[in-house]
Structures are given as structure tokens and as C-alpha cells.
Amino acid sequence: MSLHARAGAPTRSPTSRRSTCSAASAASAELSLSTPVSHEGNLFAGTGGVPTAHLHKLGVDTFGIDLSPAMIDLARREHPDLRFEVGSMTDLQLADASIAALLAFWSLIHIRDNVVPTVFGHFHRVLRPGGPLMLGFHVGDESRLKTQGYGGHPMKVYVHRRQPDQVAAWLRDAGFTVKAQMVLDLDQSVPGAIIFAYRQP
Template sequence: MGTDDWLTSTRISYDTVAANYADQVRGAIAGHQYLRAALALFADSVRAAGGGPVADVGCGPGHVTAHLHELGLDAFGIDLSPGMIDVARRDHPGLRFDVGSMTDPNLPDASIAGLLAWQSLIHIPNEQALTVFRHFHRALRPGGPLQLLFHVGDGSQLKTEGYGGQPMKVHVYRRQPDQVSSWLRDTGFEVEAQMLLNPGEHASQALVFARRRLHA
């Protein structure tokens, strides 16, 4: 499947489920102490690196962007799905949300102080991962932190039904933290930590904490 094909399928799928997805994740951060702690650590890292604008890439309905804003960050969201962006703007007026793709984000070089991508890499095929991470590296300032959250496992599965029983057509990729960390190192990042949530379970997730190297 070409890049345009899977991007189109992903965009249409999330346009379809946007409202139901927003209802499902509303309050998810408040109920998960480790996710709150990870975001607090990210906010501290951004401030320690000098502060500035922060991109939440694959922001969905904007709940993570809003939480970062509550932590005092100048956060804005980017998502492939116009439907998700409409919901984000509705639910979080006053915050900035833009339609865009992590495969070619409209972010100037070294323009952001931090970048977060939670559960948005799960639809990126392996052959596109290095391209995405190179864009992340290009957009981040030297020393800027990067935080990723993704499903742990191996292989991919086609998801045909989503939130609220709505039809979807997206591949969901599960990956091992060591593989993601290797890709990050190959694209100019220093990996600082990995963290497993619900280790050993089917719903296991991983957090990877990294930052753009100060020097090439």
C-alpha cells in the first residue's frame, strides 16, 4: 500500500470515529497516574531545556494537548484527521490545533522546544518510521525532549471496527521498545529511558523518553 493510500484510509477512519473516540478518552489521563507522571516529566524537561512551543503530534481530540497546557506549556496539536481537529477545537477553545501529517509536518527547522506523539505512531508502517523520526529531529531544537507512547508487541493487525462500532480501515502496529529506540538513535536522538505499562499483558504499552542530540 502506498503512502497516500494508508494515509487516506487513516484519515477517513478517524474522521468517522472522532466524536466517539473523544468521548472514550475524555478523563483517561486523570485516571492513570503513570501517564500523568510521564507528562509532568515531559513538561519539566521542556522547561529545563529553555522552554518554548511544544507539538503534540497525532493529537486526536486534543485531551493530551490540553493537559500539557494545564502544566504550563505552550502546547499545540497536529492531527491527520480534520474531524479530530474539529472536535479538539470544539472541546478546547483557545488552544491551537492544525491539520497535518507526521510524514511531512509543516514545522520549520528547530522551531519547537519539545515533541510528544502518544498512540499516533501505531498506524505508521515500519518503512515510514525513519522518515517520521527524521522530521521529528529536524523540527526539534537541539536538546529538545521527545516522548513516545505506543502499543508493545510484534506485527500488525487490520482494524475494521472502531469506537462506537463505527467502520475503520487502519493497520495497528505493535512494536518492541528496543526497536523504536534503535530507530531514534539512527535518526539523531539520545534515548534516555524506556517504561512499560501493564507489562506482559496484551494491552501493554511503552513510553520512550529521548531528546535531540545537542551536537550531530
């Protein structure tokens, strides 16, 4: 499966975020499976059990990482046969060049702008040369404090919206080649975006 777009300008698609993310996950699985396996954690699947479980069903030796111990406990209960670990994107405790592919959907939205280069530096370090990276994030030019989560649970976390060109520039600075950008849900108040990139050798 392939998704193609000109790297210089984001493709703008009315396709739903859910269907596009599923297609992106399948593409990521195909890319990961085409890489010889030499480490049990072949794909860093971001937060929660949903993307990790989906990739596992596609045949990928995958695991998930999240900053929240409560989220990890929930993922482990719902998917006891999969691997989940508590960890931080700003200080990934993974060996250099140990990951075949990396998927981070809507996890960068809580990272401040001045910390994003550090995160991308870790992504570059843990990916094997030529390994694919897929990012999903909110599109916009503002940050806001979120005080209520899903189900009405209280929380205090900032949500950062960014333009795809800015994220692509950070990736290039970190040593990635950006292959495609796609903007989703243009009819929504907060569109999303997906960027496909590869770690340069």
C-alpha cells in the same frame, strides 16, 4: 519530576498506562518550561485535545496536530482557546529547530515500519538541539487491520505493535539519544511502552 530507567533494557512496570502517561506529560512540561521560549508552538502534543489540554494546564505553550480533520474539529470545539492543526507526521510543516519538546503518544501505531525513519527524521529536524521526545506505543510483533473504532464506528486502519528495542534503534539512527524505556500494563493482552529520548546537538 524525573523518571529514570536504564536505556539498555526496558523497565517493566505494573503501573497503569493512564497514571504513567500523566506523569510523563508532567515531566515533559517541566522540561519544556525550562527552555527559553522563542516560538509559540513549544510542544508538539500529538493527536486530540486531551494531552494538549493537560499540558496547557501545566503551563506549557502547546499545540496539537492530527491527520484527521474531524479529530481536529472535535478538539477545537472542546478546547476553543487552544491551537490545533491538521498535519502529518510523515511531512511536518514546521520550521527547523522550532519546537522545545515533542510528545507523540500512541500515534506511531498507524505508521508502517518502513516509514518510521522518515517520521523520526522530521521529529529530529523540528526539535531544538537537546530537545526531549517522548513516545508511547503498543508492544508486540504483529500488525493487524482494525475495522471498528471506539463507539462502533467503521474504520480501516492498520495497527502496528513493536518492541521497545527496535523503536530505540530507529531513534538512535535518526540522531536521538535514548535515555529511558518503560513497558506498561504487563497484565494486559497488549502492553504499552514509553521511550524518553533527546535530540543530539
